Amino acid sequence: LSRRIWKMPVGQIPELRRARGRPQVRSDDDTRRLILDAAAKEFQANGYAATCMVDVGQQAGVSTKTMYRLIPTKADLFKSVVSDRIQRFVLALDAEALESVSLREGLERMLTAYGELTLEPETIAMTRLVLGESDRFPELAASFYELAIVRTTEAMVAWLKRHVRMEAFPVDDLTEAVGMLRGMMIMEPQRAAMLGRQRNLSAGEIASRARTCASIFVAGLTGVGDKG
Amino acid sequence: LSRRIWKMPVGQIPELRRARGRPQVRSDDDTRRLILDAAAKEFQANGYAATCMVDVGQQAGVSTKTMYRLIPTKADLFKSVVSDRIQRFVLALDAEALESVSLREGLERMLTAYGELTLEPETIAMTRLVLGESDRFPELAASFYELAIVRTTEAMVAWLKRHVRMEAFPVDDLTEAVGMLRGMMIMEPQRAAMLGRQRNLSAGEIASRARTCASIFVAGLTGVGDKG
Numbered sequence: 001l002s003r004r005i006w007k008m009p010v011g012q013i014p015e016l017r018r019a020r021g022r023p024q025v026r027s028d029d030d031t032r033r034l035i036l037d038a039a040a041k042e043f044q045a046n047g048y049a050a051t052c053m054v055d056v057g058q059q060a061g062v063s064t065k066t067m068y069r070l071i072p073t074k075a076d077l078f079k080s081v082v083s084d085r086i087q088r089f090v091l092a093l094d095a096e097a098l099e100s101v102s103l104r105e106g107l108e109r110m111l112t113a114y115g116e117l118t119l120e121p122e123t124i125a126m127t128r129l130v131l132g133e134s135d136r137f138p139e140l141a142a143s144f145y146e147l148a149i150v151r152t153t154e155a156m157v158a159w160l161k162r163h164v165r166m167e168a169f170p171v172d173d174l175t176e177a178v179g180m181l182r183g184m185m186i187m188e189p190q191r192a193a194m195l196g197r198q199r200n201l202s203a204g205e206i207a208s209r210a211r212t213c214a215s216i217f218v219a220g221l222t223g224v225g226d227k228g
Numbered sequence: 229l230s231r232r233i234w235k236m237p238v239g240q241i242p243e244l245r246r247a248r249g250r251p252q253v254r255s256d257d258d259t260r261r262l263i264l265d266a267a268a269k270e271f272q273a274n275g276y277a278a279t280c281m282v283d284v285g286q287q288a289g290v291s292t293k294t295m296y297r298l299i300p301t302k303a304d305l306f307k308s309v310v311s312d313r314i315q316r317f318v319l320a321l322d323a324e325a326l327e328s329v330s331l332r333e334g335l336e337r338m339l340t341a342y343g344e345l346t347l348e349p350e351t352i353a354m355t356r357l358v359l360g361e362s363d364r365f366p367e368l369a370a371s372f373y374e375l376a377i378v379r380t381t382e383a384m385v386a387w388l389k390r391h392v393r394m395e396a397f398p399v400d401d402l403t404e405a406v407g408m409l410r411g412m413m414i415m416e417p418q419r420a421a422m423l424g425r426q427r428n429l430s431a432g433e434i435a436s437r438a439r440t441c442a443s444i445f446v447a448g449l450t451g452v453g454d455k456g
Contacts, residue, residue: 128359128360128362128363129360130423131356131359131360131419131422131423132356132357132359132360132361133360134356134422134423134424135356138424141422141423141424141425142423142424142425144423145420145423145425149416149419149420149423179415179416180412180413180416180440180441180444181412182411182415182416183410183411183412183413183414183415183416184408184409184411184412185408185411186411186415187407187410187411187414187415188377188407188408188410188411191359191377192373192377194359194362194369195358195359195362195369195370195372195373195377196362196366196369196370197369197370197373212408213408215448216408216444216445216448216449217444217448218448219447219448219449219450220443220444220445220446220447220448220449221444221447221448222447
């Protein structure tokens with residue numbers, strides 16, 4: 001879970017290598033991969049409005065025709081970039097085969113993974129782009145909300161339900177609780193990084209913050225429960 | 229504290245009324261007020277780059293000469309708009325004369341005020357503008373970070389130290405704790421509102437969320453302290 005699976009190498013086979021041997025047929029999946037990596041860079045460098053599909057294709061070394069066949073519009077391209085990143089996070093959560101853990105340990109692991117995803121420079125740049133352009137491009141905002149925020153929240157809730165002993169939840173609204181925890185974990189460091197006021201947290205700092213948040217929250221739920 | 233002091237009426241005396249009686253001399257403070265209100269609207273409508281000082285002056289009914297005398301640059305204008313809003317929040321906190329309250333009650337009051345400030349549409353629009361433009365205009369990001377984030381955090385920490393019984397802090401790093409609480413309180417609702425995916429929370433919903441966050445956090449600190 002805490003390995004950075006969403007940053008796994010993406011098989012950018014240089015075009016040069018293909019020139020030598022017999023021509024390889026690239027699968028559509030590999031081609032999509034090249035397009036999405038190029039698109040992520042172009043969006044970050046130029047923003048949404050100024051990013052041009054043809055340029056993305058050129059940067060990816062993919063013909064315009066293939067590009068449009070695989071991804072018909074710029075809105076689709078953006079959605080694919082976001083959902084690709086989120087998908088790796090969700091898959092990493094799903095793939096985890098764990099013995100049942102305590103609520104505190106479960107939250108700590110989950111917050112560590114969430115912190116690593118959301119405090120990474122590329123995610124920060126993407127989040128900033130969406131927030132900045134959400135007025136002009138409401139469809140960006142809608143996709144980002146559904147794909148990034150709702151989807152990760154659901155994955156986190158499902159993961160907790162699967163791995164944490166059920167009697168351990170002293171809370172009715174697990175979705176709200178997860179939302180509070182996410183904010184506790186990342187709002188201040190993510191905002192400071194977005195505003196260029198703080199270097200990124202190290203893996204150790206993320207893990208330590210996750211531990212603090214999980215400990216306070218679990219002791220807090222238990223304490224509140226005791227009094228209620 | 230929970231009254232919306234930062235939204236108090238701002239004495240926008242219509243120019244028409246002045247045309248009748250004898251000419252009134254407007255104080256520089258009143259003129260600044262007119263400029264800042266007009267500037268807030270222009271920044272929201274056009275973003276930072278496209279906002280023009282001369283237009284702001286015209287909207288405010290203030291001569292360009294006076295405008296530049298009071299506020300020399302667009303960067304100063306933006307800083308003034310942000311710091312004006314924050315200042316009202318800080319003043320509201322400072323003005324509060326309270327008997328010493330429990331940690332839980334103190335955090336609840338403080339989070340309610342913070343939620344009212346940060347979940348208001350104008351604050352959300354301003355935050356979104358800064359995050360979106362922070363790449364192109366790092367000086368905006370720097371001002372916003374210092375004036376809005378650092379300043380409110382300091383005010384909240386100072387307020388807690390003044391009003392909450394000192395023996396009640398089972399925490400070393402009060403600044404970090406306040407940062408976690410802020411995130412717990414506003415990140416998800418503010419982001420949903422920024423992305424246009426959720427109506428604004430009502431005053432009652434803000435108060436209720438503040439109560440939940442304060443209760444969990446305080447019980448959590450106590451529980452964590454008990455175990456340590």
